Amino acid sequence: MPNVPSTCYECDANCAIAVELDNSGEPIGVKGPDCPRCYVQIDRRNHPDRLLYPLKRTGPKGSGQFERISWDEALDTIATRLDQTRQQHGAPAVAFFAGYTKEARPQLQRLAHAFGSPNYLTESGCCFSATLVAEKVTFGARVKTTSTVASSKTKCILNWSTNPRGSIPPFDTHPLANRKPGLALVVVDPRRTPLAEQADVHLQLRPGTDGALALGFHHLIFANGWQDQGFLDEWCNGVNAFRDYVKDFAPERVADICGIEVSDLRRAVEIFATTRPAQITLSPTATVQHSNGFQNHRALILLSAVTGNLDREGGNRFFSTKVSPKPIELFEHCLNDLPPRIGDEVFPVWTRYWPAGQSMLLPNCILDGEPQRVHSLLAMGINTAMWPNSKRMEQALGALDFFAATDFFHNEATLQADIVLPAATNLERPALIAYPGCAYQGELRYRRAVVAPKGEAKPDAQIFLELGVRLGMGEQFWNGDLEASWAEAGEGIPDEIRTEVFTNPDGVTVYADIIEELVEHGFLDADRSYRLKGINTRSGKVEFDAEELKEAGHDGLPVYREPAESPRSQPEVFKDYPLVLTSGARTKFDTHSQHQRLERMRRAVPNPLAELHPQDAAARGIQDGDAVVVRSPRGQVGFIAKITDRVKPGVVHCTHAWRGANINELTDDRTLDPISGFPPFKSSLCQVEKDRAAGQQAAPAPAAGTTVKAALPAAA
Ligand code: SF4
Numbered sequence: 001m002p003n004v005p006s007t008c009y010e011c012d013a014n015c016a017i018a019v020e021l022d023n024s025g026e027p028i029g030v031k032g033p034d035c036p037r038c039y040v041q042i043d044r045r046n047h048p049d050r051l052l053y054p055l056k057r058t059g060p061k062g063s064g065q066f067e068r069i070s071w072d073e074a075l076d077t078i079a080t081r082l083d084q085t086r087q088q089h090g091a092p093a094v095a096f097f098a099g100y101t102k103e104a105r106p107q108l109q110r111l112a113h114a115f116g117s118p119n120y121l122t123e124s125g126c127c128f129s130a131t132l133v134a135e136k137v138t139f140g141a142r143v144k145t146t147s148t149v150a151s152s153k154t155k156c157i158l159n160w161s162t163n164p165r166g167s168i169p170p171f172d173t174h175p176l177a178n179r180k181p182g183l184a185l186v187v188v189d190p191r192r193t194p195l196a197e198q199a200d201v202h203l204q205l206r207p208g209t210d211g212a213l214a215l216g217f218h219h220l221i222f223a224n225g226w227q228d229q230g231f232l233d234e235w236c237n238g239v240n241a242f243r244d245y246v247k248d249f250a251p252e253r254v255a256d257i258c259g260i261e262v263s264d265l266r267r268a269v270e271i272f273a274t275t276r277p278a279q280i281t282l283s284p285t286a287t288v289q290h291s292n293g294f295q296n297h298r299a300l301i302l303l304s305a306v307t308g309n310l311d312r313e314g315g316n317r318f319f320s321t322k323v324s325p326k327p328i329e330l331f332e333h334c335l336n337d338l339p340p341r342i343g344d345e346v347f348p349v350w351t352r353y354w355p356a357g358q359s360m361l362l363p364n365c366i367l368d369g370e371p372q373r374v375h376s377l378l379a380m381g382i383n384t385a386m387w388p389n390s391k392r393m394e395q396a397l398g399a400l401d402f403f404a405a406t407d408f409f410h411n412e413a414t415l416q417a418d419i420v421l422p423a424a425t426n427l428e429r430p431a432l433i434a435y436p437g438c439a440y441q442g443e444l445r446y447r448r449a450v451v452a453p454k455g456e457a458k459p460d461a462q463i464f465l466e467l468g469v470r471l472g473m474g475e476q477f478w479n480g481d482l483e484a485s486w487a488e489a490g491e492g493i494p495d496e497i498r499t500e501v502f503t504n505p506d507g508v509t510v511y512a513d514i515i516e517e518l519v520e521h522g523f524l525d526a527d528r529s530y531r532l533k534g535i536n537t538r539s540g541k542v543e544f545d546a547e548e549l550k551e552a553g554h555d556g557l558p559v560y561r562e563p564a565e566s567p568r569s570q571p572e573v574f575k576d577y578p579l580v581l582t583s584g585a586r587t588k589f590d591t592h593s594q595h596q597r598l599e600r601m602r603r604a605v606p607n608p609l610a611e612l613h614p615q616d617a618a619a620r621g622i623q624d625g626d627a628v629v630v631r632s633p634r635g636q637v638g639f640i641a642k643i644t645d646r647v648k649p650g651v652v653h654c655t656h657a658w659r660g661a662n663i664n665e666l667t668d669d670r671t672l673d674p675i676s677g678f679p680p681f682k683s684s685l686c687q688v689e690k691d692r693a694a695g696q697q698a699a700p701a702p703a704a705g706t707t708v709k710a711a712l713p714a715a716a
Helices: 036-046 071-089 105-115 129-139 210-223 229-235 241-246 252-256 262-275 291-305 333-336 350-355 359-369 390-398 460-470 475-480 482-491 495-503 517-521 545-551 572-578 601-605 614-619 706-711
Strands: 003-009 016-021 027-031 055-057 065-069 094-098 120-123 154-162 184-188 202-203 278-282 376-380 402-407 419-422 432-434 443-447 579-583 609-614 627-631 637-641 649-652 684-690
Touching: 003 443, 016 545, 027 036, 027 065, 036 601, 055 071, 071 252, 071 376, 071 402, 071 460, 071 649, 094 359, 105 120, 105 333, 105 376, 105 475, 105 495, 120 359, 120 649, 129 350, 154 262, 210 241, 210 252, 210 262, 210 291, 229 291, 252 262, 252 545, 278 402, 333 545, 333 627, 359 390, 376 460, 432 460, 432 482, 460 475, 460 627, 475 482, 482 495, 572 684, 614 637
Parallel strands: 094 120, 094 376, 154 184, 154 278, 184 202, 376 402, 402 419, 579 649, 609 637
Antiparallel strands: 003 016, 016 027, 055 065, 055 419, 432 443, 579 684, 609 649, 627 637, 627 684
């Protein structure tokens, strides 16, 4: 049979793929980008542990005892229990959570708000959104920092803690993964990545000190007169106060804080500030997953303004999404008619710019009733490994009055659920691919299901529509017609391309790879769009000293504070936990926990790794491949040691999202960033010791699913 065009969703880059079907219409192969995750979609569909039928828990929470039930019973139970919570405690006491897939977010958010709850929460409570909000507060716009769009005009790249080879398709051959001839390159990263090895200067900073380093950049820029004074005078607010503040960030002090060489710092700043246009490339998480992340990120992105590279071709352009679907989420109804969202009380600046509640507060809401009491939860693709101090989140899920979850497989979260629903994979569900994913390549297309769902699995979005119908809102939920919901979302697409988006399986590309094409196609504003439109902030200027932050009780300047748990801020804790713990570097072999069960992926990365510098390993008698225990004030988790001088001495990097080796059991849930609520995944303290009970060398790599099967029930 011919190949069927489709869209991958093994991560949210939305890459175009072609699915090969056999004569019976069963997928047997996938052609797509050079991405190992792409090729395991069929493994996921056919995995023996996959959830294929609705399940009802029959044993204690966490026991793994479930029995198969009908869809009617499952949906009726969920609708009844959510309605009971609404009657007893009010609609906000029911929370709705979206992890992965992100495709069904619009339908789930609509369900939450139509139900009367403002408490729609997402995984963005700890990912990406803080960078967007920092950019909105500072520039009034999102800036292009992580996109695949690279301008031929760029002369210098300041790469700040992002590793394209691990995170952006097509990985090793990504335009940003290798230094181009003639391009100046400065890399800031606690790990010596392959890109760092190609840099003019690599600043290997202590995790969590990004803000101090950025302020040190500003200090040297002002001290040497490298600032774009004309831009600062005309377009920026609070520059004098900022300039005074950065006087305290002399190179010697900054080098001492960050653990770098003064000479390297001076050289890096000179290269960045005097080679224009320069572009800062950033991760959506690395600078903001700290207790001080929001202001760190602001200090960093202001480098683009101070050097006049903001919204300049070859610099950091304002991001413009000119084509977006019609909103079907009822968010306006939430803002205008519903009570405050979780987080409005605590992180009002973040919620002002982000259309969801702050999910990092969910354990507090369930266990302590703070800042709001949550009694019931409907979740899509939830995993407790996403929360700092994950065991507490597991405890919280176990304390809910009612909890229902959709997923492909069981995990620690679903084991606490009352009802578990089998989700269709991307090969099995339709979706309007129009919400920019990580790659921002701008294809709009309507993906039809390539094959019917396995067993009785259903698309998440379909499930939410059917729940809307059972809750008495049939008309508002297209009477359960999923295609109709996507058609209504598609009404936001311009008439001239909408039909093609829905009928051409290859879709329509509305913005392409390079700036010139973007401008030519009219989907990105021309250079320095602020001259026409102004700067959309409170002051109408770039906010070095933001009144909006002061009003909310924060520093208006991007003030540097030590991470809440660091060698300097917690010297007593540091005596027992003398290593800085960071985690979460991306690899192309997994999307968080989503590929844990797929054997081909596990063969590529068979063990959860704790990466230590040889000096730190030798001091502890640890050899490469040893089983080790990583301890923090929250607990201990076993990993396999990888001895590498790619990490900085005194720093341990652990892979994240492993079942049975979840690094977030060790991270801190009490020191969230005060503006965004983001957790400090990337800077805290730990100790690493050889796991003597496990023997000298690690056991052979476990086959995928081995430990999982032992702990979890097989799909019914
Ligand atoms: S980058 Fe993401 S969407 Fe693209 S092929 Fe790989 S897993 Fe699929």
